[in-house]
Amino acid sequence: MKFKATLCDRGLRVLEKGFLPTLEKLGKRCQLLLGTEDVHLIQAVSDTDGLHVTARLANVVLFEEEGFKCQSRYNNQIAFSVDIVLLLKVLRAAVAHDADALEVKLAMRSIPCTTGAAVQQRPTLAFSWRGHNVTMVQELPISQPYSQRDVEELVRQRDITSLSPFYLDLQDEVLRVQALTDKLKGMSNELLMATTKHGDLHLEVHTTGVEFGAEIRGLSVLPAAATEGLQLLVAETPAERLEEARAAGESAQVVVLQKHLAKALHSSQLTQPAQLLCGIAERGTHVHIMFVYRDPFSDGGYDDNISLSFKLPVREDTLYGGELDP
Secondary structure (H helix, E strand, C coil): CEEEEEECHHHHHHHHHHHHHHHHCCCCEEEEEECCCEEEEEECHHHHCCCEEEEEEEHHHHECCCCCEEECCCCCCEEEEEEHHHHHHHHHHHHHCCCEEEEEEEEEEEECCCCCCCCEEEEEEEEEEEECCEEEEEEEEECCCCCHHHHHHHHHHHCCCCCCCCEEECHHHHHHHHHHHHHHCCCCCEEEEEEECCCCEEEEEEECCEEEEEEECCCEEECHHHHCCCCCCCCCCHHHHHHHHHHCCCEEEEEEEHHHHHHHHHCHHHHCCCEEEEEECHHHCEEEEEEEEECCCCCCCEEEEEEEEEEEECCCCCCCCCCCCC
16 A cells, blocks of 8 residues: 655645644544545544534645555555644644645554564654755654455445435525524524525524524525426515425425534635535435535636535434424
8 A cells, every 4th residue: 555645735725724624623533535536534423523524625636746646455545544633733834834845655653662572563644845944754643544344434435425406505695694503502402404495594493482583595596407497485474485385395404403503604714615505415314515616727617626515414303393394
């Protein structure tokens, strides 16, 4: 198993300024899945107290083409877990010293034993660079590289294959939705979230002694085909409009934990997505939130080389009663 690459300026920037600080706010560790085409940074529910987070960065974003090598017996895929704080320290040290040609490779470090036993070999990510008046080599401890079975399981989990029938783009109203979600924290740990094909987001709390609901209208709906043939809602109040959309089969709703939704929404602050898409999966199995980014090399286009996705679990033991929309 071999991995060797040179981080490019853009790769160092998006990791050190955006994605790693974002993941650090969600959990201390993440899993790296290295491949010949891209790198995935994955946090399981055990890392984040319930969220499943996947960041995908194409190798053309992260690495120089020359000298790149990623080889293994598992379809040239390599996986391991790493401490995000330690990885950030290495990258920030390189930035602070104006590092030139930041090289990284998978290596084994020999650890001598004082008891006379055989020398232990521990895996590391070895970083080396030259900066202003300094040459630095740093070894970052990592977990043992994953077995073939563990790599295959990580590959299976990395993609959220159950996409939602439709999404609402929250980006233009993200500050309002964040403030609303934070406000609901003091009322209940759980909230009902409903989306409609008419571009409406409903957030509600129903607990003993507390009845609160809010509606955000006019959000963009994707894909556009989801809105074909819709009749305008004629109801006057948010509750009536939601019931009208529900009766027409044009809505979806689930109960989620407030803290999960708040964490996902606030994660947009450092990476600045162009679109923040929020959808409820088929049969309400989870909430899927995707961050979509602008292509810095085209006018108005979106970047297929970078993405960040969240899978939010839903609560089955709902306090709200009634069946969820299929």
